[in-house]
Amino acid sequence: MRFPMPWRITAPLSVLIVALAGCSGSDTEPEVTAGSGATAVTNCGVAVPAGAPPTKIFAAFHNGIEAVYALGAGDKLVGAAYLDNPLLPEYAAQFHPDQQEPTYYPEEYPSREEVLRLDPDFVVSGFTGAFTTEGLGTRAELNKIGIGSYLFTQYCPTADGEGQKSLADNDVSLDSVYGDLTDLGRVLGTTTQAEALVTKMKQTVAGVESELAGVKRPTVAMLNRPGGGELRVFGSEDVATTIIEKAGGIQVFDDVPGRLARIGTEELIKRKPDVIVIPACCGADVGPDGAQGVIDGLKSDPALANVPAIRDNRIYAVTFAEITPGVRNADAVANLAKLLHPEKF
Structure with missing residues (x-):
């Protein structure tokens, strides 16, 4: 899904909440207004501009959080929710929730209002559940208030706003994972880190397959x-x-x-x-x-x-x-x- 450039809007929180509450969940393909020379990636049928990178990111679920760090955008993380296990050591060294860097929600998914309080311009989610009307809002709704989004494609729903029980016929191969990391790297403005990460992952798997x-x-x-x-x-x-x-x-x-x-x-x-x-x-x-x-x-x-x-x-x-x-x-x-x-x- 995408949002017009620039990524961020500067309306007060009360205006954002009212705007989001009034959005229709039936919009599945928001208009993309990209800057000059900007390109876009397609994510779950949604065009995500890959021009000016986001500046304040909220990451939901373990895989979303670690992807942001692995792609070199951890310093832009303002909020995170749901770690399944300890972060990898190289990312844990940057994760300081005790100092509200980022604000971390360990047990309950934060409310829409709480996430908006953090004023993100982009949300990365590892699972479908974040982008529903009952959650943070559909991706179309978020787009209308200037918040971009990316969803790991193995959890693409059949339509924007649908939950975990409505998954499309998705690719569950490692190529899908590599594609997500590559595309997300383009969106975050960290293509070099994404390319290096994917290359290393492919080499690891190839080495295992050779031994086996x-x-x-x-x-x-x-x-x-x-x-x-x-x-x-x-x-x-x-x-x-x-x-x-x-x-x-x-x-x-x-x-x-x-x-x-x-x-x-x-x-x-x-x-x-x-x-x-x-x-x-x-x-x-x-x-x-x-x-x-x-x-x-x-x-x-x-x-x-x-x-x-x-x-x-x-x-x-x-x-x-x-x-x-x-x-x-x-x-x-x-x-x-x-x-x-x-x-x-």
Whole structure:
């Protein structure tokens, strides 16, 4: 979606809130008024100008936050919400929420009014949920008050303003991730950093694939059990499947669409995965050890005792951040490959 140039407007907060409340969520393609010589990227069917970079950024969700830092625009971050795990060390050194640099919202998504108080001219979101009428507003609504936006394309909705249950038929390959980082780098005015980042990620994955040539691939189930309740699986139509396959595994739930789909214990028994991977979540201080409760629960369930992954003690913890579309995905491939094929590394 896009907004006319310049990126920022200087109306008082009360005017912005009234303007946003009056916007129609039916607008899906705002008019783009680009500066002389400016180009645009297309993001979820929305034209995003890539001329004058934004100056004050709000980032939602872990992958959105880390992308801003990785692309060299961390000094423009005025607000951030929802870290799934600790930031990577190189970004954590720049993250000072205790000093309100940026303002961080750890547990609840900030209200529209709260985000507008920060006066951003651009919002980067890793998931669809931010851009709804119930959230920050649709991208068309935000555009009308001068706030630009970018959404990771694996979560493009079928229409602007739709939520997580209305995803389009999206590309969940690493090429999609590379494309997002490249396009976002153009929008943020950091093309050099984006090109270097994508090149490094491609080299990492290529190196892993070279080491794994000809290996016997184990079947892999990536799942979680929020609150100790129902099992939920990371299935097809999700970058987790791509990571499993690039790391030398076979997605055992390749016929289950989407992320965190509910499955029964009997279904896990039926699939007989060789390996189970548990992504730990959620919080700025939750590392891989945050998955230990789920792992212990699976191991202690007598009904699962003969599942190969449990029988052979091949249950591994990773982080939710690394299996979400973003800057960690190449390293996620390398890390999982070492777990699946330790003899190769």
